[in-house]
Amino acid sequence: MFYEIDNFPFLQEILKEVDLIAAEFKAQQSSPLLKDFISNDFPEGCSHIDYYAKEQEITPTNLGFDFRNEAWGAFPLYKNGFEIKWYNVNRVFPTALKNILKVPNLYFSSFIKLAAKKGIKSHKHLERHLAFHLCLENLDGHSEIYCGNEKRILKNRGDWAIFDTSVSHSSFNFSNTNRINIAIDFPYNFNKLKK
Incomplete structure (x- = not known):
């Protein structure tokens, strides 16, 4: 099930900043810091992704691959409880x-890459959280x-x-280029939401 952004004024604020966020990412793309992320050679420091995956029971079995393979990668920006x-x-x-940091109860955020012509299994x-992918x-x-459907x-x-x-959710990148999103994961009162 998808939700509309008008439910979330704080996400609307992030949407307004998309050009600046994209420029920050692009400025770092060739830096040693992001070079490994872009080339799929993840640094050991990315254990924040490992902890998030373990807490959410996202395993290679239910993803259909090891999440550090050539199809998908995440570069952490924030992990609640793990600086x-x-x-x-x-x-x-x-x-x-x-x-x-404007997102109430922020749980996790990262840049996420889905390689060209690759997908993530359902x-x-x-935990029941919301994910915002921009x-x-x-x-x-x-x-x-x-x-869902x-x-x-x-x-x-x-x-x-x-x-x-x-x-259940999945994704496929039909394009000829890597898809780069900023992803934000947070718990929310679902009773307040409209589709």
Whole structure:
């Protein structure tokens, strides 16, 4: 199930900053910090992703692959209860950090890469949270996110999807380029939401 952004004024604020967040990411793309993320050679410091995956019971079995393979990658910006110390998030991504910290009960946030012509098998997370995915780059083609019986298309910078992580969801990047999103995971009172 997908939700509309008008339910979330704090996500609307992030959407307004998409060009600045994308520029921060692009400025770091060739840096030693992000070079490994882009080339799929993840640094050991990415254990924040491992902890998130373990807490949500996202395993290679239910994803259909090891999440550090060539199809998918995540570069952490924030993990509740587990401070990122191997790089200075505020110095490297100040606009991204300032905006994600506006999210009430922020649980996790990262840049997520889905490689061209690759997909993620249907899976669901242990806890019922919302995920906000915001596309940071224009794609040469399009990408789809599926949740339940619905789908959202992401192909341009600023395209987004908000979905319930406890419902089976998957994604496929039909484009000829990597899809880069900023992803934000947070618990929410689902009784307040409208579709």
